[in-house]
Amino acid sequence: MNRRTRKTLLNVATGIAVAATAVVVFLPAAYAAPGTVTSNVNVRSGPGTNYGVVDTVRRGTQVDVQQCEGSWCYIAKPGPDGWISSSYLSAGGGSPVNPQQPGLSFGFSTGPGGPTINFGVGQQPQIQPPRPPRPQPPVVVQPQPTFGEVCFYDRTRFRGESICMDSGESTRNLGDWADRISSIDNPDGLQVQVCSESNYRDCRTYTTSASSLGDFDDYIVSVRVR
Incomplete structure (x- = not known):
């Protein structure tokens, strides 16, 4: 791909990101993204400090970010789930989260079979071609021992x-x-x-x-x- 084509595609991706800032980003269940808690913080029942504390999550805990609203994100983890400020989260690879548009830092899919557009702080959006389907091995049904x-x-x-x-x-x-x-x-x-x-x-x-x-x-x- 030559530089002019790459630049055009990057401009398209940037336009999509600007349009997305007008709405709250909700991550569907199938596309919930991993995140890491960067400091000990209270987990609340809603997206704001006026909501009650339901738990405390420690620094370094790996969580499942399911949706973001304003500067708050809903996380799933061992123990009670709830909302924490996005300023206490990092996205995949340790990238910091934009507190104004936190959902964009965790990425989203444009549709089945289409390209994936990833948005992150400090890095340029990239458009990737769809991956070819992997060959599936034959299904062999065998009894499995019980381990738990x-x-x-x-x-x-x-x-x-x-x-x-x-x-x-x-x-x-x-x-x-x-x-x-x-x-x-x-x-x-x-x-x-x-x-x-x-x-x-x-x-x-x-x-x-x-x-x-x-x-x-x-x-x-x-x-x-x-």
Whole structure:
């Protein structure tokens, strides 16, 4: 790609970023971005200091940034989830977060099969071509040994009724338990994939316990435990 073409594409990407500053950036569940807490900070029930404190998160904790509103971002982590000021977050690779437009620092996708535009403080936007599909190996179904257990609860903080699954178990449709799960107890650190649709579509993976599930709360239909 010559320099003139690259410059044109970068100008297009910059225009998209300017247009995006007029709205609050919400990251869909499937595109929630990783972040790192840069200082010990209170976790609040809403996007502002006038909301109550629900927990405290320590410096260096890895979190799942699900959405940003103003200069605040909603994070999912071990323990109670909630809102923290974006000034206490860094994006992937340790990049600082723009407190005025924090959502842009965590990136978003332009659509299925299209290019991905990443915005970050201190770096130029880049437009990447779509990756070719990887060849898929044949599916071989084999029984797997049990190394641990995961329990799912119909209320936050591991309360209420529960169902449990062993490592290697899965269900394409939870039936009576569809859209009921609100917290996950995963003491053995198994890889737990929860999906908002049947047949494992629109999924998120947890490797720790989660006392609340953010926008996946009461929105899980299929589950795999590995």
